[in-house]
Amino acid sequence: MAELAIQAGVVLGYLLVALIVGVVAYRVTTNAAEDYYLAGRSIGTVVLLFTTFATLLSAFTFFGGPNVAYAAGPEWILVMGVMDGVLFAILWYVLGYKQWLVGRKHGYVTLGEMLGDRFGSTRLRGTVAAISLLWLFPYVMLQQMGAGEALVGLTNGAIPYWAGAALITLFMILYVTVAGMRGVAWTDTIQGLFMLSVIWIAVVWVLSSVGGLSGATSAVAASNPEFLSLGGGLYTPAYIISTAVVIAFGVTMFPQINQRFFVAKSDRVLKRSFALWPVLVILLFVPAFLLGTWAAGLGISVPEGANVLPVLLNEYTPAWFAALVIAGAIAAMMSSSDSMLLSGSSYFTRDLYRPFIEPAVSESREATIARVGVAVFAIGAFFASLTRPGTLIEIGNTAFGGYAQLALPVMLALYWDGVTKSGMFAGILGSQGLYLTHVFVPSVPIEVAGTTVSLFARTYVGWDVALAGMALGLLLTVAVSTATTATAAERPDRFATGAD
Amino acid sequence: MGYRMLDILWIAVFAILVAFAVPWFLWGDSTVVAGLPVWLWWHIGWMVLASIVFWVFTNRAWDRGMGVTNG
Numbered sequence: 361m362a363e364l365a366i367q368a369g370v371v372l373g374y375l376l377v378a379l380i381v382g383v384v385a386y387r388v389t390t391n392a393a394e395d396y397y398l399a400g401r402s403i404g405t406v407v408l409l410f411t412t413f414a415t416l417l418s419a420f421t422f423f424g425g426p427n428v429a430y431a432a433g434p435e436w437i438l439v440m441g442v443m444d445g446v447l448f449a450i451l452w453y454v455l456g457y458k459q460w461l462v463g464r465k466h467g468y469v470t471l472g473e474m475l476g477d478r479f480g481s482t483r484l485r486g487t488v489a490a491i492s493l494l495w496l497f498p499y500v501m502l503q504q505m506g507a508g509e510a511l512v513g514l515t516n517g518a519i520p521y522w523a524g525a526a527l528i529t530l531f532m533i534l535y536v537t538v539a540g541m542r543g544v545a546w547t548d549t550i551q552g553l554f555m556l557s558v559i560w561i562a563v564v565w566v567l568s569s570v571g572g573l574s575g576a577t578s579a580v581a582a583s584n585p586e587f588l589s590l591g592g593g594l595y596t597p598a599y600i601i602s603t604a605v606v607i608a609f610g611v612t613m614f615p616q617i618n619q620r621f622f623v624a625k626s627d628r629v630l631k632r633s634f635a636l637w638p639v640l641v642i643l644l645f646v647p648a649f650l651l652g653t654w655a656a657g658l659g660i661s662v663p664e665g666a667n668v669l670p671v672l673l674n675e676y677t678p679a680w681f682a683a684l685v686i687a688g689a690i691a692a693m694m695s696s697s698d699s700m701l702l703s704g705s706s707y708f709t710r711d712l713y714r715p716f717i718e719p720a721v722s723e724s725r726e727a728t729i730a731r732v733g734v735a736v737f738a739i740g741a742f743f744a745s746l747t748r749p750g751t752l753i754e755i756g757n758t759a760f761g762g763y764a765q766l767a768l769p770v771m772l773a774l775y776w777d778g779v780t781k782s783g784m785f786a787g788i789l790g791s792q793g794l795y796l797t798h799v800f801v802p803s804v805p806i807e808v809a810g811t812t813v814s815l816f817a818r819t820y821v822g823w824d825v826a827l828a829g830m831a832l833g834l835l836l837t838v839a840v841s842t843a844t845t846a847t848a849a850e851r852p853d854r855f856a857t858g859a860d
Numbered sequence: 861m862g863y864r865m866l867d868i869l870w871i872a873v874f875a876i877l878v879a880f881a882v883p884w885f886l887w888g889d890s891t892v893v894a895g896l897p898v899w900l901w902w903h904i905g906w907m908v909l910a911s912i913v914f915w916v917f918t919n920r921a922w923d924r925g926m927g928v929t930n931g
Contacts, residue, residue, distance in 0.1 A: 434897075434900065437900065437903065438881065438882045438899075438903055441881050441882075441903055441906075441907055442878065442881040442882055445881065445907050445910060446877050446878050446881050446907075446910050447878055449910070449914060450874050450877075450878070453917075453922070453925070457922070457926060458926060461926060461928065572895065573894070573895030573896065574892075574894075574895040576895070577892055577895050577896060577897075581890075581892070585890070588890040588892060588897050589888050589889060589890035589897075590883065590886050590887050590888060590889055590890075590897065590899040591887050591888055592888070597884070597887075600882060627922075627923075631918035631922055632918075634914055634917075634918060635911055635914040635915035635917075635918055636911065637911070637914070638907040638908070638910040638911045638914065639907060639908060639911045641907065642903075642904055642907040642908075646900075646904065650896075857926050857927055857928055
């Protein structure tokens with residue numbers, strides 16, 4: 361019982377401290393949209409790097425990743441490395457820097473706004489925002505599920521799943537409604553540094569009691585020798601490549617990540633973040649996923665509906681430390697959810713509510729609507745998370761796949777003057793249509809040339825259907841753009857950066 | 861070397877960075893060195909290399925790549 365009190369105290373205390381930081385940040389925030397959402401475009405290197413980093417540091421990576429490593433081996437590190445460390449960094453330049461240049465010139469705050477302006481189409485603006493909000497829903501759910509499962513694992517079920525999920529939902533809403541981007545960016549930085557430190561301390565702690573790196577790895581070699589050889593089981597080349605590609609492209613279109621492309625103070629900030637990115641990814645994910653892998657060798661058994669990381673820490677580190685790590689992870693998930701909800705609310709108010717419902721809305725009324733929208737969205741996601749429709753990785757993959765469908769049409773629009781409004785609609789709606797069908801229509805086995813193929817399944821011969829959707833989006837955008845002519849309202853010159 | 865040539869070179873470098881972040885030639889290998897599988901060491905080293913290459917890129921080609929003359 362005393363242990364439960366310590367655990368609950370540490371978790372609550374940590375969340376409260378994070379909230380206070382947000383409130384302090386709020387005091388320097390005005391209600392103006394550019395400040396609320398973009399912190400006045402004044403974010404420096406360390407803060408930008410960590411706010412993007414912390415946004416990636418979600419239940420998906422922090423709990424889902426170690427769970428996969430525990431069940432199938434540490435190759436998930438490679439997936440994360442290729443996807444976040446290299447591919448995402450390159451996209452950071454190709455999409456991010458370009459968007460930053462364009463955004464600075466014309467004052468864009470959201471992706472939809474940028475595209476709507478370029479193609480002279482409010483409907484395109486609204487469509488992009490609506491699609492983004494659709495896929496945001498499962499991703500917010502993911503954080504709630506992660507928090508619920510983490511507390512189950514930490515307290516051995518004394519704190520039930522629903523209570524953990526409810527706790528993070530409450531803090532999310534409180535936080536976003538009182539802070540804004542400046543508050544989120546500040547806590548993200550503190551959280552990112554904190555998580556990086558504690559995960560390394562956790563590694564040292566665990567290793568010191570199991571005979572060091574070699575001891576831990578030999579234990580895995582004895583219990584699960586297949587974990588140490590590259591590939592095998594879940595990890596086929598098709599799986600590694602499709603997961604890495606889909607997630608890397610998907611990440612760039614997440615509202616909270618995409619909006620960060622607009623917030624850097626100068627291009628120096630973007631450059632430094634770009635170069636530091638692969639090392640930062642390695643520093644966090646190698647220890648986190650190795651802990652998951654070692655847990656398998658150490659004979660840790662994970663109760664149904666819990667995550668491996670809290671269980672392992674409980675076994676090898678003092679209760680307060682395990683609670684601190686979990687609190688840090690939950691707080692990090694909270695701040696990624698906050699970023700998501702915050703960006704989501706700007707998509708909702710600027711790209712949907714204002715253009716379609718109430719064009720003359722006042723700034724303070726808009727801010728109120730944004731905050732109410734956040735609360736409604738988070739509570740909706742909370743109720744959906746209670747149904748636990750899949751594992752953390754499955755839910756995460758679904759959301760990433762949905763966003764990935766947007767990436768190629770957007771990239772084409774940024775670089776090719778020949779893209780037309782019809783081309784954009786075709787590419788975006790066509791790929792979303794294909795992907796949505798595969799997510800929601802149950803799979804049907806059919807006979808093709810003597811072998812059984814599952815139609816509408818999420819993968820075809822091991823390749824994620826999201827890849828096919830991306831290819832279709834690319835194809836449709838190019839084909840329809842070539843076949844149609846631009847209307848007078850379309851202005852390719854809006855995306856020109858050469859004459860800057 | 862012309863700028864066009866340099867651009868192609870950078871694209872090739874990036875493609876190699878992506879392609880070999882997973883050491884495909886070690887597929888199925890389970891040799892452990894200094895407590896970790898060799899393929900994991902390769903990956904860690906490769907990420908450090910990627911950071912260095914990215915840093916060089918930001919100094920040499922970042923602005924030119926976007927046609928910006930003075931970032």
